[in-house]
Amino acid sequence: MKKSFRGTTAGAAATTLGLALTLALTLTLTSCSRDRPAGDAPAALSHIHGLGARGDTLYVATHGGVHSPGPAGRPVPVGDRRDDFMGFTVTPTGAFLASGHPAPGPDGPADLGLIESTDSGLTWRERSLGGEVDFHSLDTAADSTVYGYDSANGRLRISRDGVTWQDGAALRALDIAVSPASRDTVLATTETGVARSTDGGKTFAPGAGQVLAYVDWGAPDALFGIDSNGVLFRGTGAEAGAAWSRVATVPGGAPQALTVVDARRLLVATRDGVYESRDAGRSFERRMEVTSGGGAH
Known part of the structure; x- marks a missing residue:
């Protein structure tokens, strides 16, 4: 059965969050499919790398392909590819x-x-950089400009068409988010806080302020971030440097992914489940069960 939870606020010292994010950054640079056994994905998922939605259907990108929730929140594979999707986004x-x-x-x-799917994950085709790049975070601007964080090289890459790429700034980050109102404003989560670019990812100001693990921008007024303890924050004034206010603690422990669909609908993967909020993060319902996978991207 689905389970409903009411979020509670919680705090943590910035140094503790920085250490946790440092560990997550280390793990994300080394995590890959070689530690996954061959064969179909297990009945319960543990490694979540991305979340998305089309209408009411939830899509979960994992260490073993894309899944959607079935009866009682059990994961059901989408399509027949069981690739290790480290980066995932819905345009x-x-x-x-x-x-x-x-x-x-x-x-x-x-x-x-x-790679790209235009049929909700049933089939995929290569767009570019096959055999060259492993993006651990992907996001798109309103004009379809693609931003990808190349984890192996520690660099942001930018493409207007998904085929031809430009190198952006070199930085050590876990997640990125692009402003829905301006393709030139990009945020990145770092060990020292959220770093901001206003020139399309060519340069970033040093990370400062709230230390977050994941960040996403679902609408101009819907910027959210989550720290390594699962505390959800909402950002305001992001075009001039975000101020973050605490919203709630997401159930299930350390986060694995965050997607903001719109100003009220949020998707969060934690250690024990994929949760959905329809009230801007004040309460969450578990949509899919997850086994503990360490909480790292």
């Missing part, structure tokens, strides 16, 4: 973009580059 037009590593099998490129 403003409803297409799925992903990156990561191929499923175990015949020898081939270690990195997927950028």
Whole structure:
């Protein structure tokens, strides 16, 4: 059955959050499909790398392909690809973009580059950078400009068409988010706080303020972030440097992914489940069960 929870506020010292994010950053640079056994994905998921929605349908990108919740919140595979989707996003037009590593099998490129699905994850095609790049975070601007964080090289990359790429700033980050109102405003979560770019990712100011693990921007007035303890924050005044106010603590422990669908609908993956809020983070309902996977991206 689905379970409903009411969030509660909680705090943590900035140094503790910084240490936790440092660990998460280390794990995200080393995590890959080689530690995943071959074969179909397990009945219960543990490694969540991205979340998305089309209408009421929830999509969960994992270490073993994309899944949606079935009866009693059990994960049901979408399509037949069991790739390790390290980066995942749903574009403003409803297409799925992903990156990561191929499923175990015949020898081939270690990195997927950028791949795309236009049928909600049933089939995929390569767009660019196959065998070259593993994006651990992906986001798109309102004009479909694609931003990807190349974790192996510690660099942001930008593409207007998903095919031709430009190098952006070099930085050590866990997650990125692009402003829905301005493609040139990009946020990145770092060990010292949220870093901000106002020139399309070419440069970033040093990370400062609230230390967050994941951040997402679902609408101009819907910027949210979550720290390594699962405390959810809402950002205001982000175009001039966000101020963060605490909203609630998401159930289930350390977060694995965050997606903001709109000003009221949020999706969060934690250690024990994928949760959905329809009231801007004040309460959450568990949509899918997750086994403890360490909480790292």
